[in-house]
Amino acid sequence: MKRLSEEEIARQLSTLSDWKRKDSKWIERCYRFKEYLDGIAFVNKIASLAEKENHHPFITIQYKMVIISLTSWSENGLTGLDFKLARQIDDLYLADHH
Numbered sequence: 001m002k003r004l005s006e007e008e009i010a011r012q013l014s015t016l017s018d019w020k021r022k023d024s025k026w027i028e029r030c031y032r033f034k035e036y037l038d039g040i041a042f043v044n045k046i047a048s049l050a051e052k053e054n055h056h057p058f059i060t061i062q063y064k065m066v067i068i069s070l071t072s073w074s075e076n077g078l079t080g081l082d083f084k085l086a087r088q089i090d091d092l093y094l095a096d097h098h
């Protein structure tokens with residue numbers, strides 16, 4: 001998948017409320033959980049999704065907080081796949097936090 005233009009990145013980001021651009025090549029979001037194991041269960045769901053999509057985020061677990069960082073390293077920047085996965089991860093989170 002091809003790298004997105006700056007205009008397209010800005011447009012996609014404006015449709016995602018809690019994701020932030022980080023160091024030009026990354027988008028990042030932080031998710032908070034009531035319990036440590038809730039965060040771990042969430043990470044496991046993301047791992048399955050990443051395998052299904054063959055697109056793998058960097059995942060940082062800081063106790064009850066999970067930080068997801070997305071980039072397409074094959075393209076050395078952001079592609080549509082990063083935004084597709086971001087939306088799917090938001091959906092996973094929402095399914096348990098409505």
Ligand SMILES: C[C@H](O)[C@H](O)[C@H]1CNC2=NC(N)=NC(=O)C2=N1
Nearest residue numbers: 054055056057071072073074075
């Ligand atoms: C060989 C393998 O399919 C590729 O390396 C895939 C795997 N997962 C990936 N994940 C991400 N985030 N970026 C990639 O470029 C990427 N490439």
